[in-house]
Amino acid sequence: MSVIRLENVSFHYRKDEPLIKNLSFYVDEGELFAVLGPNGSGKTTLLKLILGFLRPTLGHIMLFGKNLRVFKEWDRIGYVPQYLSVDKFFTGSVQEIFRAFAKGEKIGWAITYLHLEGLLNRPFIKLSGGERQKVLLALALSTNPDVLILDEPTTGLDIHAQEHIETILKDFKGKKTIVIVSHDIGFVLRIADRVLCMGMETCQVTSTENFKGIIKEIYGLH
């Protein structure tokens, strides 16, 4: 069953300058689906369309078989934004953030699973990149969602933190539907089942194996 389905979706911020043009694809249940592409190719815009923050100019988006316009079961979607999106003047502690978004009993298992117990009293902005990413992941997991959507989960992280996030996502692979927006090709190749390439003429949706074969052509590498 398709958990996410886009049918002929187009979107433009300015008239006559479509950022996304006639895009169709689906994401199956339990699949790990990656969206790749250079800066400005519309990756984040696509993510905002799927999450309902933006409305497509043309076409339809379906979540769990329901049109996005009438979809209400947002508890089934867990969203992990980029950790850099939090303002440096935000003084809230990890505990306060968890209290603000989710009741203790719901998020307790995610705190234990991600080993966040020792970070609860620390201000979010004083955590390392990897720790922040895990806090955001715990927030997304608090409702035990069927779908996880992650925006650039490894950007700006050191190699150990990247490996840790990768291990966590591999652990969820097959159990949850995961959509990752990234420009880290190596990370995507190691983890994804299928890849959507954006901002390129030659590639739309392909399996990771096929993507390995055409990667040089797409990126003009020798």
Next chain:
Amino acid sequence: MGFTELFPFMWKGIVTAFLISLSSSVIGVYLLIRRLSMLGAGLAHAAFGSIAISIVLEIEPYTFTIIYTILLGLVIEYLIQKKGLPADTLIALVYSFGVALAILILSVWDTLGTNIFSYLFGSILLVSDIEFVSAAFVSFLTLAFFAINYNRVIALLFNEEIAKLKGISVSLINYSLIALASANIVLSIKAVGLILSTSFISIPPMASLLVANSFFSTILFSAFFSFSSTFLGVIVASTFDIPPGSAIVISMVFIFLLMLSGRFFRRILKF
């Protein structure tokens, strides 16, 4: 005359200053994290134009200016959120327009001088009943709204997109807080004058950032610093017979510098 002798004559002004110092410092934390602290300066100067209009039209300046400034604050928020216009430039626009409007009106109606000066530099002694009741109402409303929506405010300041997905009415809370902030800014004009009115919403929250390690402690420190500097300012002003507005703002800056040095020495001594 000392503080105790002056209190019976200016108690309404002093209580107004304390109430507004408290609510402005709390809402100031929200504005600071959203990088909108200069909204205070922009709206206070926009209020200058509004006060000039109301005096010329012979309508009650306080009520008119509160409504005018709240509407302007909401328009600014709309343009930032929906049209993606830069906040600092919009604030500069309303700032300049307010002053330009007031200067234009003052140049045509040259009899407004004494009225306008009490708004420019503040006048705790001349707080009217309506100003006192408005300050008490707005201060209570601000603190109550903040307390009721405390977790929602943390959520939207942390990340608006996650907050929206969790079903929080991000726009409604943002617009409400901007409206309350606008009202607080107008009400602080009487205590410290419009030139200094942005101090209540910017200096105590900034000082609190230097010592707080959670959102709750940021709010508490901000309120404490604001309250203490108002108290210190009023005492110093009545003892040395200097303008209370200036004394309050200088006390705020003094507390800020104290916190800054504390942080500096803590780092050097590593404790």
